[in-house]
Amino acid sequence: MSKKIMKAVLSLGLASSFIITGSFNIVKASQANDFAQMTPDQQEANYGNKMFFKPVDQNGIxxxxxxxxxxxxxxxxxxxxxxxxxxxxxxxxxxxxxxxxxxxxxxxxxxxxxxxxxxxxxxxxxxxxxxxxxxxxxxxxxxxxxxxxxxxxxxxxxxxxxxxxxxxxxxxxxxxxxxxxxxxxxxxxxxxxxxxxxxxxxxxxxxxxxxxxxxxxxxxxxxxxxxxxxxxxxxxxxxxxxxxxxxxxxxxxxxxxxxxxxxxxxxxxxxxxxxxxxxxxxxxxxxxxxxxxxxxxxxxxxxxxxxxxxxxxxxxxxxxxxxxxxxxxxxxxxxxxxxxPVKNYVSTLKAGQRSKFNHFTQTSETYMIRGSFSYKSLGNFGLSFGYSDDANQNKLITINPKDNTLELNYENGKKLITKVNAPLKPGKKYSFTYINDGSTGVFYIDKIAALTVRLHGVTGKNVYLYTKNDSVKFSGMEIYRKN
Known part of the structure; x- marks a missing residue:
């Protein structure tokens, strides 16, 4: 991880139950499909759209x-x-x-x-x-x-x-x-x-x-x-x-x-x-x-x-x-x-490669992240997706207890893209699931809220657990990558 990215991530804050030496699981992409080295356009062109269907492009269109x-x-x-x-x-x-x-x-x-x-x-x-x-x-x-x-x-x-x-x-x-x-x-x-x-x-x-x-x-x-x-x-x-x-x-x-x-x-x-x-x-x-x-x-x-x-x-x-x-x-x-989440999405992904992780892990084209969280105060926390060498460009799925919202933010939290109501209570434990296929994902807080997100350009890069002005405990963090 570059010092520049690490500095920006630390400025957001780390979830209280993790330290920076937490495990980092890397899955190497094939040489023909190394998404981490591709531009956002190249990533889109190479997606298989395994779950979130998209028709085949025609004559370059x-x-x-x-x-x-x-x-x-x-x-x-x-x-x-x-x-x-x-x-x-x-x-x-x-x-x-x-x-x-x-x-x-x-x-x-x-x-x-x-x-x-x-x-x-x-x-x-x-x-x-x-x-x-x-x-x-x-x-x-x-x-x-x-x-x-x-x-x-x-x-x-x-x-x-x-x-x-x-x-x-x-x-x-x-x-x-x-x-x-x-x-x-x-x-x-x-x-x-x-x-x-x-x-x-x-x-x-x-x-x-x-x-x-x-x-x-x-x-x-x-x-x-x-x-x-x-x-x-x-x-x-x-x-x-x-x-x-x-x-x-x-x-x-x-x-x-x-x-x-x-x-x-x-x-x-x-x-x-x-x-x-x-x-x-x-x-x-x-x-x-x-x-x-x-x-x-x-x-x-x-x-x-x-x-x-x-x-x-x-x-x-x-x-x-x-x-x-x-x-x-x-x-x-x-x-x-x-x-x-659709049960067949979950079962298909659970049949893939399973890894536990603490603070951050590497994404792939089609994967699922599952875990739980509880919080004490009214700051923000969630998932931060690496986009470039500058973590100030990270894309965030943000849980915002102060406003009772689940949000998608770009530019490391500066630009709100979309949100949905998500009423939560401090001290209570919540389960969540994030399902991703290509640049499309859906984040679920169990029985509370669902938010569809678009994350162009982040495939193959790191996703981090982050917190800002809050004390958050993440537990049972797992990622399942489709074979």
Whole structure:
């Protein structure tokens, strides 16, 4: 370790239960894949994206996952998504499938392709639903101007299987008159009720500059469409759009989720599927975006994409589309929700190389860190990731008891990237898990908080336990590296 890095780390402070002579576990990368010696761009180009799926780049053009639209059937998860870059034409809908969230099969051709003209200059988010023996994929048709009458409308594609779909141009839903605008009307999420033989569809839109969620009732033959009105109004008045809305039942409560425009994942609950809803709460930070739920009869998951930087050396993380990230959704006894690591992520990593460590260790491409902590006062502490020879450029996952937040900070704590609420108490012992694949990671404080992070340029370098103005005890520190 260089003296320059050591000096900066010491300026943060060491966790009280460790000394600088603590064990340092080094895993040597292969000569062809020595991430520690690569630039951030080179690291990105060499990632295998083993857990957090990313489509293969096409003809030198980077490819990313945009808004996911997950669907489950017969033991397989169908991850439809808006593909950004690569060979995708204006966010056409592509597909990757998985049985375990670790191994993915990527479909090379689009499932629904953008036309590039008229009402379908672009395609936007939608959802898959099965009605009897037919699959219906509702999606957003987006025009660059309102010359066609409406900038956004809802359309459908049909098929007798999950991969071969044909657009039905006879079906189209346009914005209702009472929202007083024709521009923002998107992200249809559709549910089929076998008992009533009707479809319910929610659409996100704005009215008078405030974000709303609308509801429609549709006959199973799609010939009758009834507008039922507004079921949810964003209560803060800050956001004009609620992206990728979804509603589902977990336990005895119904929940609605949405990503407020360029903000975070929120949720609210109700006694019935379509409200009225409770006061909404944030569930994750700004880097886990456009998440929708998928359930397999036993477990419920949120599937979103991890935000990234346009330039890997940038200190901003605001680019659209990234890697596919899946988190398990669980409910507390009081009805509040929290996110947990996917069990297959954990079991896959635990099958790899396990090492104990004290103060710092070396990272790899795909790994998991687990341990526990307790603290006495209201300083900051967490994980500090080496980025360059200057530790003042380290990237921090910060636990901040004073503000009750879990944070991602760049520039050794000077630049806040994202945060989420994490209420903690001094003297209590908490368990945590950090799962990393490539430059994407998710940090979990068990049953308290989850935060997706983006760490360009740190693979193969050291990660340190640090504390600032606090007395912290870390215990049971282990790192598991995927073979």
């Amino acid at each position: 980077k490819s990313f996952v945009g808004d996911p639209m997950p669907y489950y059937e017969n033991g397989k998860y169908y991850m439809y998504y808006l593909k950004d870059g690569g060979d995708s034409f204006r966010h056409s809908i592509y597909l990757a499938t998985t049985k375990d969230f670790v191994n993915y099969e990527e479909y090379k051709k689009p499932i629904i392709e953008t036309e590039g003209i008229g009402q379908e200059e672009w395609i936007g988010t939608g959802s898959m639903v099965k009605v009897k023996n037919e699959y219906l994929y509702f999606y957003t048709a987006h025009a660059n101007t309102d010359a066609t009458g409406f900038k956004e409308t809802i359309r459908v594609a049909k098929g007798n299987n999950l991969t071969d779909l044909k657009k039905d141009k006879k079906f189209e839903v346009t914005p209702p008159e009472d929202i007083h605008q024709k521009n923002d009307f998107r992200d249809p999420q559709v549910y089929y009720d076998k008992k009533t033989k009707k479809l319910s569809m929610t659409v996100t839109a704005s009215k008078d500059g405030v974000a709303r969620i609308l509801k429609y009732s549709i006959s199973e033959n799609l010939k009758e469409v009834k507008y039922d009105g507004i079921i949810f109004t964003e209560p803060t008045g800050v956001f004009w759009n609620l992206e990728c809305t979804d509603t589902f039942k977990l336990g005895n409560r119904w929940y609605i989720t949405y990503s407020a425009q360029d903000d975070t994942l929120w949720y609210a609950s109700s006694d019935s599927q379509f409200g009225p809803y409770s006061e909404p709460k944030r569930l994750e930070g700004k880097l886990f975006y456009a998440a929708k739920h998928v359930e397999d009869g036993k477990n419920t998951y949120m599937v979103g994409w991890s935000r990234r930087s346009d330039q890997t050396t940038s200190m901003d993380v605001n680019a659209w589309a990234g890697n596919l990230v899946v988190q398990q959704l669980k409910v507390n006894s009081d009805g509040s929700l929290y996110l947990a």
